[in-house]
Amino acid sequence: MDTRKVFDEIASHSSEEFYSVIPDGYKPGKTKYLVVTGSVISGIGKGTFTSALGKCLINRKLRVVPIKMEAYLNVDAGTLNPYRHGEVFVLDDGTETDMDLGSYERFLDLTVNKDSFVTSGRIYQSIIQKEREGKYLGRDVQFVPHVTGEVKNVLRNLAVKSKADMLLIEVGGTVGDYENLHIMEAMRQLRYEEGAENVCLVNLTYILEPSSVGEFKTKAAQLGIKKMLELGLQPDVVICRSEHPITQKVTEKISLNCNVPMNRVFGMHNVDNIYSLPLFLRNLGVDTAILVHFGWDQKFKLDGQQKALEQWTKANVVEKPVKAVTVGIAGKYTGLFDSYISILKALEHCAAVTQSKVNVKWIETTDLEKGKRSVEEAMAGVDGLIVPGGFGSRGVEGKISCIGYARTHGIPYLGLCYGMQLATIEFARNACGLKDANTTEVNPRTPHPVICILPEQEDIEGLGGTMRLGGYDVLVEKGTLAYKLYGAAKIRERFRHRFNVNTQYIDQLTAKGLVFSGRAPQKRIMQIMELPVHKFFVGTQFHPEFTSRPLKPNPLFLGFVKACLQ
Ligand code: GLN
Numbered sequence: 001m002d003t004r005k006v007f008d009e010i011a012s013h014s015s016e017e018f019y020s021v022i023p024d025g026y027k028p029g030k031t032k033y034l035v036v037t038g039s040v041i042s043g044i045g046k047g048t049f050t051s052a053l054g055k056c057l058i059n060r061k062l063r064v065v066p067i068k069m070e071a072y073l074n075v076d077a078g079t080l081n082p083y084r085h086g087e088v089f090v091l092d093d094g095t096e097t098d099m100d101l102g103s104y105e106r107f108l109d110l111t112v113n114k115d116s117f118v119t120s121g122r123i124y125q126s127i128i129q130k131e132r133e134g135k136y137l138g139r140d141v142q143f144v145p146h147v148t149g150e151v152k153n154v155l156r157n158l159a160v161k162s163k164a165d166m167l168l169i170e171v172g173g174t175v176g177d178y179e180n181l182h183i184m185e186a187m188r189q190l191r192y193e194e195g196a197e198n199v200c201l202v203n204l205t206y207i208l209e210p211s212s213v214g215e216f217k218t219k220a221a222q223l224g225i226k227k228m229l230e231l232g233l234q235p236d237v238v239i240c241r242s243e244h245p246i247t248q249k250v251t252e253k254i255s256l257n258c259n260v261p262m263n264r265v266f267g268m269h270n271v272d273n274i275y276s277l278p279l280f281l282r283n284l285g286v287d288t289a290i291l292v293h294f295g296w297d298q299k300f301k302l303d304g305q306q307k308a309l310e311q312w313t314k315a316n317v318v319e320k321p322v323k324a325v326t327v328g329i330a331g332k333y334t335g336l337f338d339s340y341i342s343i344l345k346a347l348e349h350c351a352a353v354t355q356s357k358v359n360v361k362w363i364e365t366t367d368l369e370k371g372k373r374s375v376e377e378a379m380a381g382v383d384g385l386i387v388p389g390g391f392g393s394r395g396v397e398g399k400i401s402c403i404g405y406a407r408t409h410g411i412p413y414l415g416l417c418y419g420m421q422l423a424t425i426e427f428a429r430n431a432c433g434l435k436d437a438n439t440t441e442v443n444p445r446t447p448h449p450v451i452c453i454l455p456e457q458e459d460i461e462g463l464g465g466t467m468r469l470g471g472y473d474v475l476v477e478k479g480t481l482a483y484k485l486y487g488a489a490k491i492r493e494r495f496r497h498r499f500n501v502n503t504q505y506i507d508q509l510t511a512k513g514l515v516f517s518g519r520a521p522q523k524r525i526m527q528i529m530e531l532p533v534h535k536f537f538v539g540t541q542f543h544p545e546f547t548s549r550p551l552k553p554n555p556l557f558l559g560f561v562k563a564c565l566q
Helices: 001-010 046-059 098-110 120-132 143-162 179-193 219-231 250-257 274-284 286-296 305-316 337-354 365-369 375-379 398-406 418-430 481-486 503-511 554-566
Strands: 032-038 064-070 115-118 166-171 199-206 237-242 265-269 324-330 357-364 384-387 414-416 437-439 449-455 468-476 490-497 499-501 515-519 528-531 537-540
Touching: 001 179, 001 418, 032 046, 032 098, 032 179, 046 098, 046 166, 046 274, 046 305, 046 414, 046 437, 064 098, 064 143, 098 286, 098 337, 098 418, 098 468, 115 120, 115 324, 120 179, 120 337, 143 166, 166 179, 179 199, 199 219, 199 286, 199 337, 219 250, 237 250, 237 286, 250 265, 265 274, 265 437, 274 286, 274 305, 286 337, 324 337, 324 398, 324 554, 337 357, 337 554, 357 365, 365 375, 365 398, 384 398, 384 418, 384 554, 398 414, 414 418, 414 554, 418 437, 418 449, 418 499, 418 537, 449 503, 468 481, 468 528, 481 528, 481 554, 499 528, 503 515
Parallel strands: 032 166, 032 199, 064 115, 064 166, 199 237, 237 265, 324 357, 324 384, 384 414, 414 537, 437 449
Antiparallel strands: 449 499, 468 490, 468 515, 515 528, 528 537
């Protein structure tokens, strides 16, 4: 089939049945589309796979741009509960996203923007807006072609805008979900329009290994992939996720039942260390198989780059830790590690750079409030304390007691956003004698509102996307610990908050030794605080965990871990 002809036909009939609006400057075939879908179950590491594969491709000098197509109807991830969905990751442009975006940014060492995170909610929002503006010229607005057309638009616009060699498209959910049907259908159309040589479909499936049977069972995977075939999507590559390495028999069954040649069926069992994943995929030949599909294996040959990937892997893996430390994380979502994934990753980055082992002790602070445990018990064996970002009053008093313990016992402390605000409250109460000091978020009638709402936030209504969000400059005061760690007078970090230090209390707080070492340019917003008499006591109004990258840990995290190691 002459796919160029298909594309031209469609492009010239864009306002009719095809409804494929082709952006100006779009050249079919210039940007290839790699589509990653999942079957059988969710949570098998599509995001990690996509990131690791992207790493292999970047290593071969391709310009890749990731995009997550999220199936849910929320416009962004800002209103999602971290306990159900994992952490809300914040992009530099202020977009609140799923945690997979964090994985892309870290693995690929890229800073992406809102174009890399598209939910069904956003797709429908723009369709409804266009409909209200009368842009559909009297037509009834339909699932096909309008919704699917909008999905393709988003991708083609990103292709033009980013000038990427390849878009890595991760489709949220699993094949067969109602929610992502329009995305799947859009992928089928995309492949028809662009040609199979420009769209590669990768399916990540799961191979069961029921303990009662004692062998691999491929039926669920077969059915999952058949579901894809029913949707008109023939996978080009199948990645079999499993707990243990799969056998030849599994490969054969998947190949025969799903029309995928054996050399394109790969096994990806659990690995101890995700940093070894890119090299693992490389050694299996996954990135080569994909480039062969696109006819690009000669264009992006593997020359000397393998060595760089090997070095990267080696540097990220700590084989023989020189020392181990335990960091306490006091939060309210301690039941789900994904709620704090960027913090855990930032600690991993520090562990690699210092070649040490960083253990985590989760401290459920509501237990302290209920009197189930004492602060001494909670902090036992902890070499350093992190209080992460948070909202609302649950667990707050427990967190404040842990912070007080860290401050008075010389235990390194890193407070992230809420962690900075609560450290300010603790200091106000116990070092400045401001009894019942609090944040107005918890107690609107506190006699000492040392933390209060940002002036710009006072009149905002609604919860979605309305906080002070994204990257802002921070002016770092010379001669402070923050300055020493960052080595720069101006830095940029990412924020997600409504409240901040009440400027009316700054004099009282600083009189007792607290230093505000980072401020916002032109605004009276305190962005870093530290306590010079302490070995390491730092709070940030921003989230330094979002900018930490493998082999380039965020300076404050690195300073904190080094202080814990001492
Ligand atoms: N609840 C606090 C605020 O809105 C802290 C937010 C956070 O920790 N991300 O300012």
